[in-house]
Amino acid sequence: MIAEDLLRCDIAERDWTPPPRPADCPGLTDYGQGITLGPNGPASFVCAGDTTLQSGPPLPYDQFQAGGGMSCTSEPSGMRCSNSDGHGFTLSRQAYTLF
Numbered sequence: 001m002i003a004e005d006l007l008r009c010d011i012a013e014r015d016w017t018p019p020p021r022p023a024d025c026p027g028l029t030d031y032g033q034g035i036t037l038g039p040n041g042p043a044s045f046v047c048a049g050d051t052t053l054q055s056g057p058p059l060p061y062d063q064f065q066a067g068g069g070m071s072c073t074s075e076p077s078g079m080r081c082s083n084s085d086g087h088g089f090t091l092s093r094q095a096y097t098l099f
Helices: none
Strands: 007-010 028-035 044-046 061-066 071-077 076-081 086-091 094-096
Touching: 007 071, 007 076, 007 086, 028 061
Parallel strands: none
Antiparallel strands: 007 028, 028 044, 061 071, 071 076, 076 086, 086 094
16 A cells, blocks of 8 residues: 555565564554555564555556555565665565565
8 A cells, every 4th residue: 555655565464474573663563464665764564553454455466556756566476665765675475575
C-alpha cells in the first residue's frame, strides 16, 4: 500500500524471522509483520497493532505502482520496493532484504 508519505507492505506467511524487536517497539504491538519505507531514508520493520492485509487488492505479478517518491514491483519471486534515495526492500515468503 502506497500513501503520500509512507509505503507499507505486510506479509501473511513467512519462513524467516525478523531481526530482534527494537527497544522503542512496545511489547503490546506486533513486530515484523511487514516493512515500511518513506520517500527518503532506509526501510524498517513494522511495529504496529494493525495490518494492511486485506485493506485492498494485492498488486498483481509483473505490475508496477508508484507515488510519493516510492515505487513497488510485484514479481513471482516477491515484492521489490524502493524510494528516491535508492533505499528499499525485497519481501517474499522465503526471505527479505533491506537496502
